[in-house]
Amino acid sequence: MNVFNEPDPPTGRAAQKRATIAAVIAAAREEFEAVGYEAANIRAIARRAGVSAGTVIHYHADKRELLHAALFADLEATLAETLADLGRGRLATRLGRLTRGVFRYYEKRPKLSRTLLKESLFADEPWASRFAAQVARVHVEIARLASEAVSRGELRADCDGDGVATAYFAFFYFALIAWVQGGLPDPVALVDRMVQQHLAGLAPGTTTARQGKTTTHATRTEPGKRAESTKPSKRAQPTRRANTGKTGRRR
Amino acid sequence: MNVFNEPDPPTGRAAQKRATIAAVIAAAREEFEAVGYEAANIRAIARRAGVSAGTVIHYHADKRELLHAALFADLEATLAETLADLGRGRLATRLGRLTRGVFRYYEKRPKLSRTLLKESLFADEPWASRFAAQVARVHVEIARLASEAVSRGELRADCDGDGVATAYFAFFYFALIAWVQGGLPDPVALVDRMVQQHLAGLAPGTTTARQGKTTTHATRTEPGKRAESTKPSKRAQPTRRANTGKTGRRR
DNA sequence: CCGGTTCGTTGAACACGTTCATTGAACATA
DNA sequence: TATGTTCAATGAACGTGTTCAACGAACCGG
Structure with a gap:
C-alpha cells in the first residue's frame, strides 16, 4: 500500500500486462501526435511509457502496428x-x-x-x-x-x-x-x-441504357x-x- | 585498352559518374524486381553495381528515391x-x-x-x-x-x-x-x-440541374x-x- | 611539370527498428 | 513451505538505412 501520490502498480500478471499495454499505447499516441511518425522513435515511446523498447515491440509487431x-x-x-x-x-x-x-x-x-x-x-x-x-x-x-x-x-x-x-x-x-x-x-x-x-x-429521368450499349452493372x-x-x-x-x-x- | 570481354571503365570524372549512376540504377531495378522492395537492401544493390553502399546513397537521397x-x-x-x-x-x-x-x-x-x-x-x-x-x-x-x-x-x-x-x-x-x-x-x-x-x-438527355438544386460545378x-x-x-x-x-x- | 583544388568514392560509424537469450517475479502444485 | 513452471519484461545484440570523415585520382592554373 503506497501512501504517496504514486499509485501502486497493478499486481498479477494479467493486470500488469494490461496496464503495460495501455501505457505503451498512450505513450505512442502522445509521441506520434507530438512529433509525427518518422520522428517518433521506439526508444522515446518506451521511455514515455516507462518500459523498455523490447517491451514496446513485444506487444506490437512493429512501429506501423x-x-x-x-x-x-x-x-x-x-x-x-x-x-x-x-x-x-x-x-x-x-x-x-x-x-x-x-x-x-x-x-x-x-x-x-x-x-x-x-x-x-x-x-x-x-x-x-x-x-x-x-x-x-x-x-x-x-x-x-x-x-x-x-x-x-x-x-x-x-x-x-x-x-x-x-x-x-x-x-x-x-x-x-x-x-x-x-x-x-x-x-x-x-x-x-x-x-x-x-x-x-x-x-x-436518366436511364441505364446508354447509346445503345448495355450497361453491364456488376450487381x-x-x-x-x-x-x-x-x-x-x-x-x-x-x-x-x-x-x-x-x-x-x-x- | 582492355582486350578481354570486360569493357574499360570510363575515364574522366563526369564519365565515371554517369557510369556509376547508371550501374546503380540498373542494379537497383534488378534487385527490386528480383526480391521486392523490403527484401532488397542497399548493400546487396551496391554489390550488384560494384560500388559501395555509401555510393548508392550518394546518388539517391534514400532507398525510396x-x-x-x-x-x-x-x-x-x-x-x-x-x-x-x-x-x-x-x-x-x-x-x-x-x-x-x-x-x-x-x-x-x-x-x-x-x-x-x-x-x-x-x-x-x-x-x-x-x-x-x-x-x-x-x-x-x-x-x-x-x-x-x-x-x-x-x-x-x-x-x-x-x-x-x-x-x-x-x-x-x-x-x-x-x-x-x-x-x-x-x-x-x-x-x-x-x-x-x-x-x-x-x-x-441528362441535365446538370438536378431536383431543383443547382449543381455548382467547379470549373x-x-x-x-x-x-x-x-x-x-x-x-x-x-x-x-x-x-x-x-x-x-x-x- | 608542379602544386593546390575538386570531387567521386569508400568504409567505418551511427541511429533506429527489431530480435532474442535471459531474468526474476507471479503462479501452480504437492 | 518448497519447488517447478510460466511469462512479462529487459537490455544487449543484430540488420539495415543512412551519415560523414577521409582518401586519392582527376582536374586546373601558373
Whole structure:
C-alpha cells in the first residue's frame, strides 16, 4: 500500500500486462501526435511509457502496428460521431457532411495525416482487415442513405447503393491523397463536386441504357472491396531539380 | 585498352559518374524486381553495381528515391505505349483500354506492385512533382478524349473534360489500391463499371440541374490536383486475431 | 611539370527498428 | 513451505538505412 501520490502498480500478471499495454499505447499516441511518425522513435515511446523498447515491440509487431493501435480508436470514434450526425436532407448534402466530418480527423493532425492515410490504405494484416471492416460499416451506411434517396425519388429505383458507396470512397480517398500531398487545398469541395456529378447519372429521368450499349452493372461492390486512388498530384510543375548527385546534401 | 570481354571503365570524372549512376540504377531495378522492395537492401544493390553502399546513397537521397529512379522510366514507357494504343471508339471503351494498359504495369510485378503504388502515391519531392506531371499528361489526354466524345454527341456539350479525367483517376486508383491489398480480384472491371456509371450522368438527355438544386460545378480540376483514394479493403471479415501480444511471434 | 583544388568514392560509424537469450517475479502444485 | 513452471519484461545484440570523415585520382592554373 503506497501512501504517496504514486499509485501502486497493478499486481498479477494479467493486470500488469494490461496496464503495460495501455501505457505503451498512450505513450505512442502522445509521441506520434507530438512529433509525427518518422520522428517518433521506439526508444522515446518506451521511455514515455516507462518500459523498455523490447517491451514496446513485444506487444506490437512493429512501429506501423503501433501507429494503428494508437490511433484506430480515434478514427472509429470520429466515424461513429459523424455518422450519427448526418441529419436529414438530400443524399449529396448528407454525404457532404460525412466528408467534412471524416476529413476533420486528418485535418487536425498536420503532422500525422499523411502517414495515417498512407499506412491505413496499405496496412498489413491484421490491420488491413480491421480497416476494411471499418470501411464496410460506413459503406453499409452510405448504401442505406442511397436507398432512402431512392424512396424519396431522388435517385432512380434501380440504383445500386453499393455502387454509390464505392464511388463515394473513390472520390473521398482520391481527394484526401491529393490534399496530403499538398496538391489540393480543399478536398471536401472536390468530393462534393464529384459526388454531384456522379449522382447526376443516377437521377430519375436518366436511364441505364446508354447509346445503345448495355450497361453491364456488376450487381454489388462487395463491401470488402475497396479503394481506388489517384496519383496524388502536387503541382504540375515537375520541379526539375536536376539530379545533381548529392551536391546539395548534408555537406 | 582492355582486350578481354570486360569493357574499360570510363575515364574522366563526369564519365565515371554517369557510369556509376547508371550501374546503380540498373542494379537497383534488378534487385527490386528480383526480391521486392523490403527484401532488397542497399548493400546487396551496391554489390550488384560494384560500388559501395555509401555510393548508392550518394546518388539517391534514400532507398525510396532509388526505387522511383529505378522504375519511373518503365512507368513512363507503359503510359506512352498505352496512350498511343487507345484506338477509336466510345469514350468508355477507350478508357477501358487505358485502364488495362496501365494495370499491366502493376500486374506483371507481383513483388513490387504494392510498394510501387504506395510509394508513388505518397512520394516526397522531387518525385511527388514528377509523378504529378506524369499524371497531368494522362489527365490532359483523357480530357481530350472527353472532348471528342462531346463532338460525337456521346457526352453533353457542357461536359467538363477535366471532371471526367479526375473521376477516372479516382476510380482507377481506388481499384488499384483495393487490388494490391488483396480485396479486389479484377480492378479493371470495377473501373469500367464506375466509369460507365459516372458517364451516365454526362450523357445527352441528362441535365446538370438536378431536383431543383443547382449543381455548382467547379470549373476546372487543375491537372496538378489529383487523387482520392478509398480505403483498400481486404475482406469485410475483420480477422479478429485477438491481440495475443507477441505469443505467435518469432518465438 | 608542379602544386593546390575538386570531387567521386569508400568504409567505418551511427541511429533506429527489431530480435532474442535471459531474468526474476507471479503462479501452480504437492 | 518448497519447488517447478510460466511469462512479462529487459537490455544487449543484430540488420539495415543512412551519415560523414577521409582518401586519392582527376582536374586546373601558373
